[in-house]
Amino acid sequence: MPKLDKAASLSGASGIGEHTRDPSLFRPSESEVNLYQLHVEDLLSLNPNAEEDPTVTDLDNKLLLRDLLDISPVLTEAASAIIDDSFTRCFKSNAPEPWNWNLYLAPLWCLGVIVRYCILFPIRVVLLTVGWIIFLGLFFPIHIALKGHDTVRKQLERGLVEFMCSVFVASWTGVVKYHGPRPSRRAKQVFVANHTSMIDFVILEQMTAFAVIMQKHGGWVGFLQTNVLESLGCIWFNRTESKDRLVVAQKLKRHVEDPDSNPLLVFPEGTCVNNEYTVMFKKGAFELDCTVCPIAIKYNKIFVDAFWNSKKQSFTMHLMRLMTSWAVVCDVWYLEPQTLNPGETPIEFAERVRDLIANRAGIKKVPWDGYLKYYRPSPKLTEKKQQNFAEAVIRRLRNDS
Amino acid sequence: MGNSSSLLTQYDLEDLQNHTNHLFSQREIVSLYERFCALDRTGKGFISADEFMGVPEFAVNPLCQRLLKMLEGLNFKEFIALLSAFSARATQQDKINFIFRVYDTDANGKVTASDILQVLRDLSGSFLSDKQRELVLNQALEQAGYTKDSALTTEDFSKVLGNLKMEVEVPVD
Numbered sequence: 001m002p003k004l005d006k007a008a009s010l011s012g013a014s015g016i017g018e019h020t021r022d023p024s025l026f027r028p029s030e031s032e033v034n035l036y037q038l039h040v041e042d043l044l045s046l047n048p049n050a051e052e053d054p055t056v057t058d059l060d061n062k063l064l065l066r067d068l069l070d071i072s073p074v075l076t077e078a079a080s081a082i083i084d085d086s087f088t089r090c091f092k093s094n095a096p097e098p099w100n101w102n103l104y105l106a107p108l109w110c111l112g113v114i115v116r117y118c119i120l121f122p123i124r125v126v127l128l129t130v131g132w133i134i135f136l137g138l139f140f141p142i143h144i145a146l147k148g149h150d151t152v153r154k155q156l157e158r159g160l161v162e163f164m165c166s167v168f169v170a171s172w173t174g175v176v177k178y179h180g181p182r183p184s185r186r187a188k189q190v191f192v193a194n195h196t197s198m199i200d201f202v203i204l205e206q207m208t209a210f211a212v213i214m215q216k217h218g219g220w221v222g223f224l225q226t227n228v229l230e231s232l233g234c235i236w237f238n239r240t241e242s243k244d245r246l247v248v249a250q251k252l253k254r255h256v257e258d259p260d261s262n263p264l265l266v267f268p269e270g271t272c273v274n275n276e277y278t279v280m281f282k283k284g285a286f287e288l289d290c291t292v293c294p295i296a297i298k299y300n301k302i303f304v305d306a307f308w309n310s311k312k313q314s315f316t317m318h319l320m321r322l323m324t325s326w327a328v329v330c331d332v333w334y335l336e337p338q339t340l341n342p343g344e345t346p347i348e349f350a351e352r353v354r355d356l357i358a359n360r361a362g363i364k365k366v367p368w369d370g371y372l373k374y375y376r377p378s379p380k381l382t383e384k385k386q387q388n389f390a391e392a393v394i395r396r397l398r399n400d401s
Numbered sequence: 402m403g404n405s406s407s408l409l410t411q412y413d414l415e416d417l418q419n420h421t422n423h424l425f426s427q428r429e430i431v432s433l434y435e436r437f438c439a440l441d442r443t444g445k446g447f448i449s450a451d452e453f454m455g456v457p458e459f460a461v462n463p464l465c466q467r468l469l470k471m472l473e474g475l476n477f478k479e480f481i482a483l484l485s486a487f488s489a490r491a492t493q494q495d496k497i498n499f500i501f502r503v504y505d506t507d508a509n510g511k512v513t514a515s516d517i518l519q520v521l522r523d524l525s526g527s528f529l530s531d532k533q534r535e536l537v538l539n540q541a542l543e544q545a546g547y548t549k550d551s552a553l554t555t556e557d558f559s560k561v562l563g564n565l566k567m568e569v570e571v572p573v574d
Contacts (some may be wrong), residue, residue: 065545065561068521068538071464071500072567078468079487080569081458083436088456092439311442372457381461383526389463390528393537 064396086366090277091373093309094301116324124171124323131167135160143231157231158209158262165206168199172319173327176203180334183208187259188290189337190252193297194357195267196275197308198315199322200297203332210265211255213248215239221315233261239270239374249284256290268350271370274307275299278358279370281350286340293337294353296360300329311373333360409434420478424485424495429571433484437477447474463524467503487569494559496567501555511552514538 139160146153169176183191191210193200198221201212211233216225225236233255237248255261268281275298286292299306304325308318322328335356340349358365409417414427425433440448440456450473454460462468471483485491486499504512504520521534539549545561547553553561 065541065547066563068541069500069504069517069558070562070565071503071520071524072496072562072565074462074464074524075468075500075503076487076567076569078459078462078464079484081456081462082440082453082472083433083484083487083569084572085456085458087458088439368457376454377457377461382463383528385461385463386524386526387528390525393525393529394533397533397537397540 067396068393086277087368087372090273090279090366090368091309091311092274093305093307093312094274094276112326116326120173120326121324124173128167128171128323131164131171135164135167139228154231161209161228161232162206165202168202169206169328172199172322172325174203175327175329176332177330178207178332178334183210183263183293183334185263188256189263189293190256190285190288190290191263191265191293191295192268192281192285192353192357193265193295194275194278194361194363195269195272196297196299197272197306197318199306199308199328200267201265203297203330204265204295207332209262211235211262212265213237213252213267217315219316233264239371245284249287252284253288256288268354269370271373272308272310273370274305274309275361275363277364277366278354279366279368281354282370283346283350286346286350286353289340291337291339292349292353294335294357294360296331296333296335296357298331298361298363300331302329303327306330331361335360417478417481421482421485421488424488424490425481425571426573428573429488430481432571432573433481434477437480447476448480449473463526464503464520467506467520467523470506471502484569487567489568489570491568493565494555496565497555497558497562499567500562500565501558511554512558513552514542514549 139157142153142156142160146156191204193204198214201210201214204210205212209232212229213235214225214229214237216222216236216238225234235248235251235255238244252264252266255264266285268283268285269279270282271279273279304322304327306322306328308315313321338349338353338356340346341352344352354365409431414430417430418425418427421430437448438444440452442452450469453469453472454465459465459468472480475483483499486495501512502508504516506516506519517538518531518534521529521538522531525534542549542551547557551557
């Protein structure tokens with residue numbers, strides 16, 4: 001749809017996050033171009049006898065007041081953002097259309113609801129509980145008893161985590177198709193994937209015991225993070241701490257250099273996106289001086305929308321929704337490992353990998369920083385626009401006098 | 402808010418169309434309603450300033466604070482009435498009136514040099530001094546046949562601004 005692209009390019013000129021050095025940030029805004037063009041037109045129409053010709057000066061002068069009063073380009077940009085913007089679109093839950101609007105379809109749908117809630121859901125809860133009991137019953141004893149025998153302990157723990165994740169996937173009747181060669185355990189490599197929900201981690205983890213870098217949560221998820229996932233070598237970060245990025249970058253570097261550590265999984269978008277778009281990748285995972293193995297994940301919304309809208313529901317509610325649907329269908333593609341090309345910056349590298357992932361998964365790219373979900377854009381972006389306007393006015397003054 | 406177009410009946414749509422002088426088609430109104438409900442995350446019936454500022458493209462606009470004062474707290478009917486100036490079917494007078502409203506913050510029907518200076522301040526920020534802005538504006542006003550004490554009306558705006566292109570396409574699916 002051409003309209004979507006148009007909105008993206010308007011915002012593209014002005015909305016890119018501070019850690020990208022995309023040259024299109026310095027493309028002039030419409031208001032600057034407007035003033036500029038009028039200025040050029042005037043220079044062309046100016047003749048040496050302008051003073052004697054009142055109509056020319058009249059037009060010229062009226063134009064000056066017009067330039068100052070005409071805020072229509074700026075207003076158009078603002079209205080365009082209000083009516084539709086590419087950032088909000090990334091986080092819109094696109095629920096499947098309801099189809100139960102018929103005399104014979106409605107009872108079928110009701111039957112479906114009964115089956116899902118009263119038959120499938122209890123079975124899944126039982127399955128999950130049994131799985132948890134087995135897992136916790138084996139994990140903690142092994143963790144404590146085999147304290148000295150680290151290699152064996154870690155192997156067993158990895159196996160247990162993979163088992164637990166398979167139980168989780170089974171509890172939502174996950175139909176996952178894996179394409180491509182399975183990840184191998186090697187030093188100096190990091191895996192990156194697009195992010196839709198925390199279940200991305202579970203789906204990938206059931207195949208390979210990754211060490212993942214995640215936002216630290218509270219509640220039962222936090223408990224699991226501290227007591228179980230840390231043994232895998234997982235790293236925690238806190239979005240709200242500004243110094244955090246440096247500390248995390250150091251931890252990442254240390255992890256990939258250790259040949260015994262589990263392969264590292266990073267979600268460079270930094271936040272959950274609705275699986276129709278990708279936001280900009282943060283460059284942290286691409287500056288570690290190692291091979292980057294991209295993984296593309298695409299969910300089929302046929303039975304349920306797997307996007308976790310963290311502002312709308314807690315993770316527990318999200319899991320409940322998955323467990324009361326028929327199935328979670330998705331495709332996982334393990335793509336060809338990439339290395340930094342000579343002369344390529346980490347940001348360009350990140351964009352190149354994002355291209356690969358977006359193309360494979362069939363999702364669109366937007367030039368926005370995912371953290372804008374939590375923070376306002378930097379005032380520097382507004383200041384750039386103000387600066388352009390001011391410079392155009394000064395230039396005009398200088399040439400007029 | 403789920404499938405929100407089912408919440409607007411044909412009566413609602415016709416009422417809304419009348420309110421906006423038929424500047425939006427029914428499909429556009431449905432689309433705008435979905436957008437309104439998406440921005441109004443807590444379902445209050447109006448969009449708060451915070452929710453508008455959650456749109457990064459809007460938040461980086463130099464005039465966003467002015468527009469916020471016009472837009473926040475409006476219900477859907479008032480919201481689309483305000484935005485109707487950006488429809489392709491809107492007249493030049495509609496667009497002039499909208500721009501006039503942006504300048505005329507005290508809504509007294511007159512735009513003075515100080516009103517214009519305030520908008521210029523929003524547009525140029527700290528990159529021009531107050532003195533420079535006054536200088537440019539006074540020069541422009543004098544050359545256009547006004548004085549720095551003139552109070553401009555919508556007619557003056559029409560005369561100065563002439564033909565405007567100010568339209569936004571509402572995406573319909």
